[in-house]
Amino acid sequence: MKARAFTYVRARSLEEAVTRFGEADGEASYISGGQSLVPALALRLQAPAVIIDLAGIATLRGVMLEDGALRIGALTRHADVLTHPLIGAHAPLLREAAPHVAHPAIRNRGTIGGNIALADPASEFPAMLLAIDARVEIFGPAGFRQVPADDYFLDLYQTAAEPGEIVTAILVPPAPPGTVIAMDELARRRGDYAMVGAGLQGRFSTDRTVEALRIAFFSVGATPVRAKGAETAVIGNALDAVAIAKAQRALDDDLDPMDDEEVPAAMRRHLARVLLGRLLQRMRDKT
Amino acid sequence: MTAPVPVSLIVNGTEVSRLVAPRTTLADFLRFDLELTGTHTGCEMGACGACLVMMDGEAVHACLVFAVQAVGSRIETVEGLAERGAIADLQAAFHVRNALQCGFCTPGMLVTAHALLERVDEVPSREEIRDALSGNYCRCTGYEAIVDAVTAAAQTRCCGGARPADALQDEGVQP
Numbered sequence: 001m002k003a004r005a006f007t008y009v010r011a012r013s014l015e016e017a018v019t020r021f022g023e024a025d026g027e028a029s030y031i032s033g034g035q036s037l038v039p040a041l042a043l044r045l046q047a048p049a050v051i052i053d054l055a056g057i058a059t060l061r062g063v064m065l066e067d068g069a070l071r072i073g074a075l076t077r078h079a080d081v082l083t084h085p086l087i088g089a090h091a092p093l094l095r096e097a098a099p100h101v102a103h104p105a106i107r108n109r110g111t112i113g114g115n116i117a118l119a120d121p122a123s124e125f126p127a128m129l130l131a132i133d134a135r136v137e138i139f140g141p142a143g144f145r146q147v148p149a150d151d152y153f154l155d156l157y158q159t160a161a162e163p164g165e166i167v168t169a170i171l172v173p174p175a176p177p178g179t180v181i182a183m184d185e186l187a188r189r190r191g192d193y194a195m196v197g198a199g200l201q202g203r204f205s206t207d208r209t210v211e212a213l214r215i216a217f218f219s220v221g222a223t224p225v226r227a228k229g230a231e232t233a234v235i236g237n238a239l240d241a242v243a244i245a246k247a248q249r250a251l252d253d254d255l256d257p258m259d260d261e262e263v264p265a266a267m268r269r270h271l272a273r274v275l276l277g278r279l280l281q282r283m284r285d286k287t
Numbered sequence: 288m289t290a291p292v293p294v295s296l297i298v299n300g301t302e303v304s305r306l307v308a309p310r311t312t313l314a315d316f317l318r319f320d321l322e323l324t325g326t327h328t329g330c331e332m333g334a335c336g337a338c339l340v341m342m343d344g345e346a347v348h349a350c351l352v353f354a355v356q357a358v359g360s361r362i363e364t365v366e367g368l369a370e371r372g373a374i375a376d377l378q379a380a381f382h383v384r385n386a387l388q389c390g391f392c393t394p395g396m397l398v399t400a401h402a403l404l405e406r407v408d409e410v411p412s413r414e415e416i417r418d419a420l421s422g423n424y425c426r427c428t429g430y431e432a433i434v435d436a437v438t439a440a441a442q443t444r445c446c447g448g449a450r451p452a453d454a455l456q457d458e459g460v461q462p
């Protein structure tokens with residue numbers, strides 16, 4: 001199938017992109033890597049009259065340390081997340097997740113900004129942003145603003161960004177020394193969307209008790225989900241079998257997975273428990 | 288203004304300029320405007336991998352790029368890779384290992400395998416090869432022979448460049 005005919009605009013600045021979007025009267029879409037938008041156009045799930053390409057906007061590029069935060073430009077591709085030394089050093093959980101995002105050729109075009117803007121609940125990076133306490137920088141007609149990841153993902157494909165606003169960067173507090181991470185997903189085939197997945201970032205004190213921990217799941221509901229009960233169950237404790245079992249039980253209240261024909265809710269709950277157990281053990285083994 | 292727009296890019300080393308409708312994918316541009324039909328289209332939504340080409344040195348799905356987005360870029364199709372001999376070893380290994388039947392998926396498989404072997408300095412494990420090929424569908428052959436072929440090509444590439452099929456056969460690699 002083919003996309004409906006559209007007008008193509010190559011924006012040179014954020015201001016130009018937002019203006020052109022406004023002029024299109026609700027009939028426009030931005031495009032970054034196109035790895036989700038082009039299939040949606042081919043299937044006629046979307047048929048905008050105007051497509052505004054963000055790829056030429058220089059300010060959306062680059063990965064740098066700025067004002068004590070790691071700034072990952074929206075056009076940073078999944079393939080760059082895998083290899084960029086600053087991301088490896090300061091946001092290792094993103095690097096850990098990147099090989100699970102689609103297939104190599106899709107990672108060569110797909111961008112982290114497009115991925116976060118789309119906010120697919122089965123996608124890896126949105127949950128990782130929760131686990132690393134990142135902020136999303138957004139540009140719109142009123143200028144720039146920042147939204148903590150905890151407040152950014154609102155509902156199925158719905159985010160705090162309004163139509164016409166552009167995700168410009170992900171801002172990450174650099175992982176402090178001694179940070180321990182774990183990430184994995186249960187998928188039927190490598191590169192497929194996961195049945196359940198999770199990312200964890202934390203710190204242990206010298207007596208090996210859990211000092212800090214953030215746990216975020218994906219593919220368990222309309223948005224990525226913090227497992228706050230499970231976090232509370234282990235913070236301040238050693239990661240022994242008792243604490244891990246307690247965290248697994250807490251997931252019953254943390255998660256409210258959907259039922260679908262492929263994966264019933266009860267199975268997702270089970271898989272989430274299994275995955276959390278493995279990931280906590282993996283963290284313990286690293287300390 | 289959904290009218291055709293000018294598109295200039297370098298395809299297999301030659302600069303080409305055409306007027307194309309914005310909705311034309313790079314895959315259709317290559318196949319219909321340039322008659323480079325080695326780039327196949329199956330699903331046209333990023334799932335099957337038949338349409339892979341090299342874009343500025345990296346494998347991408349030509350069905351997931353609009354030709355207008357590729358303005359100024361350097362595209363190499365399976366024809367280009369074959370003509371300059373870059374994948375002669377892979378082609379030979381696919382032949383020797385019986386890694387294709389109808390051949391529909393083969394251009395995409397070759398591009399993926401080529402991109403993988405350009406990226407790694409050692410012979411990749413079967414698991415790494417499977418991971419790299421995870422976005423390529425083959426309806427005929429099953430993947431075992433394809434992984435065999437990529438492994439064989441990797442083994443010869445790593446030890447001093449590509450070698451033709453008869454060299455593979457001399458080493459006891461049976462068709």
Ligand SMILES: Cc1cc2nc3c(=O)[nH]c(=O)nc-3n(C[C@H](O)[C@H](O)[C@H](O)COP(=O)(O)OP(=O)(O)OC[C@H]3O[C@@H](n4cnc5c(N)ncnc54)[C@H](O)[C@@H]3O)c2cc1C
Nearest residue numbers: 030032033034035036037102110111114115117123167333
């Ligand atoms: C076969 C296949 C498998 C995949 N598997 C996975 C997977 O396992 N995990 C996963 O996470 N993803 C997967 N994806 C999706 C892929 O990762 C996409 O690249 C990504 O989600 C979207 O990024 P993009 O840059 O391509 O965005 P685009 O496709 O260009 O855009 C996506 C959406 O976001 C909007 N948009 C884009 N950029 C911005 C911006 N900066 N600001 C505001 N809005 C913007 C667009 O208008 C569009 O609605 C898969 C895709 C395919 C085709």
Ligand code: FES
Nearest residue numbers: 329330331336350
């Ligand atoms: S035709 Fe491009 S991936 Fe199937």
Ligand code: FES
Nearest residue numbers: 388392425426427
């Ligand atoms: S050889 Fe026929 S699809 Fe692969």
